[in-house]
Amino acid sequence: MFQGSIVALVTPMHEDGRIDEQSLRALIEHHIANQTDALVIVGTTGESATVDLAEHCELLRIAVEQAGGRLPIIAGTGANATREAIELSKCAKQAGAKASLSVTPYYNKPTQEGLFQHFKAIAEAVDLPIILYNVPGRTGCDMLPDTVARLAKIPNIIGLKDATGDLSRVRLHRRLCGEDFLLFSGNDDTALEFILLGGQGVISVTANVAPQAMHQLCMLGLQGKRQAAEELDLRLQGLHKYLFIEPNPIPVKWAVHTQGLISAGIRLPLTHLAEAHQSNVRSAMQQAGVL
Secondary structure, three states: OOOOOEOOOOOEEEEOOOOOHHHHHHHHHHHHHHHOOOEEOHHHHHHHHHHHHHHHHHHHHHHHHHHHOOEEEEOOOOOOOOHHHHHHHHHHHHHHHOEEEEEEEOOOOOHHHHHHHHHHHHHHHOOEEEEEEOOOOOOOOOOOOHHHHHHOOOOOOOEEOHHHOOOOHHHHHHHHOOOOOEEEEOOOOHHHHHHHHOOEEEEEEEHHHHHHHHHHHHHHHHOOOOHHHHHHHHHHHHHHHHHOOOOOOOHHHHHHHOOOOOOOOOOOOOOOOOOHHHHHHHHHHHHHHOO
């Protein structure tokens, strides 16, 4: 069900910060038309940290309704409180999401045993496939491969989004977790190599801006066509770099707005992309052929 280019979708907002439902629906249609393989709704790129529970659940409902089964919807359900993560997972299940993406608890720095018990509790509370998400650069904790292997034995924990940037973990996770466990890159700049090493795809920020190219890149990688994939990836390297020139999702929301797909709204404490960085992002978009 899940492989290829999975877009960590931005959440469209009006200038005053209200959710822009019409633009969200149009954005989902845009991704369906451009061969996106699945969407993550209300993840980090979707500003999950600044939407409330009611908004979170409504965004999931709208996305599932609009997609209408034409591509899978994966719900961002991570939280640093286990009870909150369970509530968000229940919303995802009720909305009809095909899976959840659950980040390691941030800020409170749980132990490896705490991480195991956290995800085990979610899996036991809600009958929904779970993709674990490890991004120590943002959360302050690193879920080690041995812990992932323990969690992989729980039937509805089906995969991992690995944003450590450590490519040696791809084969290690595959060996520890088995061939059926899904592995997704959480880093656009190394996604191709991650796939060539045995991953199923990428949960991507770049694909917000270049969805068709990222889909093609993943398909070439999954087919083992390294040379063609590398040639395509070379055009995208500017996006991989400059969409992170300020904290995500600041640059990517500016880029998608520049494409005319959403308004410029973003919620504090995030702010609009600094003018000094806009030329770099614009040049990267032009290099990728998306502007």
